[in-house]
Amino acid sequence: MDDGIPELLARLKLPLCYAMGGIYVIAGIMHFVAPESYVQIVPPSLPAPLALVYLSGVAEVGLGLGVLHPRTRPYAAWGLVALLLAIFPANVYMATSGVVIEGASAPIRDPSPLARWARLPMQVVLIAWAWWYTTPMPDGD
Secondary structure, X not given: OOOHHHHHHHHHXXXXXXXXXXXXXXXXXXXXXXXXXXXOOOOOOOOOHHHXXXXXXXXXXXXXXHOOOOOOHHXXXXXXXXXXXXXHHXXXXXHHHOOOOOOOOHHHHOOOHHHHHHHHHHHHHHHHHHHOOOOOXXXXX
């Protein structure tokens, strides 16, 4: 049996962790740079949309930084799993409501139906990616 894929994944696990952490930090910062864009995709049934946007931004930055450090990585990874589950309703709302994000660039402002619905299974991929880091890495990092 060829061990190529498991070996490749083992070698890429740490670099992909750094990439994931960076992505969440940048995404979290964007909640503060353009909060009005995020407020528009908060389902109307949820209270205090701006507060939720800021809270999720803080969570993304904190958890993104947390996965970069071996000691906090498993906890931060579980936090990312929880966060991704918590923001799932916003992705469902975006897919089902046809919301147009005023003030955003054209591809983001009004994505195609395919792009809107593709966000839902992408959440599963992101959850799996975060879950990969819920246990310490064998080499201690």
